Amino acid sequence: MQIRPILAALRRHKMATLLIVLQIALTLAVVSNALFIVKTRVVHLSRPSGTDEAHLFVINNQWIGQSDTPHIDAQMRTDLATLRSLPGVRDAFASQAYPLEEGGGGLVRIKHRVERTTKAQLGLSYFADEHAIDTFGTALVAGRNFRADEIGSLGPYDKVVPVVIIITRDLANKLFPDGAAVGQRVYLNDASPSTIIGVVDRLQGSYAGSSTRSIDEDTVLVPARYASTGDGAAFAGGVVYLVRTQPGQLEAVLRSAPAALVAQNRMRLISPENGVVTLAQARTKAYATDRGVAIMMGAVCVLLLLATAGGIVGLSSFWVSQRRRSIGVRRALGATRGDILRYFQTENALIVGIGVVLGVALGIAANLSLMTHYELPRMPLWVLGVGALLLWLLGQLAVFGPARRAAAVPPVEATRSV
Incomplete structure (x- = not known):
């Protein structure tokens, strides 16, 4: 042609x-x-969140009335013991946020040195304890877990100065591309040095929006329970309980866990609309x-x-x-x-x-x-x-x-x- x-x-x-x-x-x-x-x-x-989403849910607990940090911390310990003792519950811990929440997580600046001229790597943090890794369903790829004696109690005006931290593999590769991260010391928000004791495989932060897309897998676990009293504190006097259930027990525990907490202490508020959220529901909402x-x-x-x-x-x-x-x-x-x-x-x-x-x-x-x-x-x-x-x-x-x-x-x- x-x-x-x-x-x-x-x-x-x-x-x-x-x-x-x-x-x-x-x-x-x-x-x-x-x-x-x-x-x-x-x-x-x-993308996977790095958690056992199919068996994980959260309880948004707000305290009624005001109390001091030691009383709130004691109540959180009792709540966690109650949750872990429920039939069908594998593990639980308390934090200020949860993956894909679209809010609540703390933004941290991480440096190798405390000098102001040092460029900071941004990350997202969760308060955690020795039960957090098992509750999330993620796995350690290096180092060790927190010990019970390393978990601190923070009040609404206390500065976060962790002696030890656990970070994700993605963050470890950014901070130490040429070597192992375990045993290295870093500075969070220009505070005292923190030693990296463990690296987990993957754990998504609490934000899924485009503004944090480059760092939403750069996560830091801080060994602390945040005892927010509600007197002007950043997290409005509440706590997030993350609960991981045994296979096939999610629906049953979704009903029994809030009722058990209310029966243990009625001075709390768990919203009937969004007080209990599964990770599957959080994913649907975050990525809408x-x-x-x-x-x-x-x-x-x-x-x-x-x-x-x-x-x-x-x-x-x-x-x-x-x-x-x-x-x-x-x-x-x-x-x-x-x-x-x-x-x-x-x-x-x-x-x-x-x-x-x-x-x-x-x-x-x-x-x-x-x-x-x-x-x-x-x-x-x-x-x-x-x-x-x-x-x-x-x-x-x-x-x-x-x-x-x-x-x-x-x-x-x-x-x-x-």
Whole structure:
């Protein structure tokens, strides 16, 4: 099939060809970036939290009335003993936040040296005790767990100065990329040095939003119970109890645990609406935005592709109706139906090819703009390649119907007047 006659025919329909080329270019730029956003969102919301989500839930406990730190701490110890003694409970501990909570976790600055000029690595912290690792369902990959005598009691105005800490593997690799983290000393929030005694495999922080996406697996376990009294404290006089159940016991413990706490001491408030939350529910809520964006972007891609396919079908059908006599002449001169079919498919491939070249440039420019204004990584070129291939296949499919109608034009059309 000669390309020159096709280009000559396209020059006679410059405006229509230009509109289709621009539509294909814009579709490729938008679809490729939209698909990349969908990919990043799906990868983000599919990441494991590092916990035994299927058997883990939390109780948001608020104290009624005010008391001093020693009384709150004693009550928390009693609550934990009550929870751990319930049938179906594997383990439990108290903290100020939980994974995927979308709030509550403490942001910490971690340095190798306390000097102000030292660049800090950011991380997210949980208050924890010797039961935290088992309750989360994560695993130590190096070092040891906390001991009971290392767990402190913090009041609302006490400064967090842990002697020892446990960190995640992701954070350990960032702090000490060339060596082992266990045994190393770091400074949290420019306080006294803390020794890293253990490294856990994975543990997601309490935030899942895009603002903390780069550090939401950089987690620090601080050996303490936070005895918030509610007198202006940061955590509003409450505590989060994380409870891990035995397999098949989650539903039963969800009912028995809050009732057991209330029976033990009624000077508390556990909201009937959001006082008890499973980690599965927390995941659904935390990633609702990511899921919604992915669905919306997917719908935009489908609509754009359908509009582009419709434009190709419409233009090709118009050209077939305009060229019936010339097609009849070619048929009379010996062109087969296959020749006519290949002509229109080659013509469409050229149009899509020009649009794809322009669309690649627009797609890269759009991605650079998104990187500047939003937290989006650089789009790999293979995404544009996939988009180009998708548009090429779509173009060939869209033109197939009009091309078949063109191939069916009989040679007698050559004898009809224009």
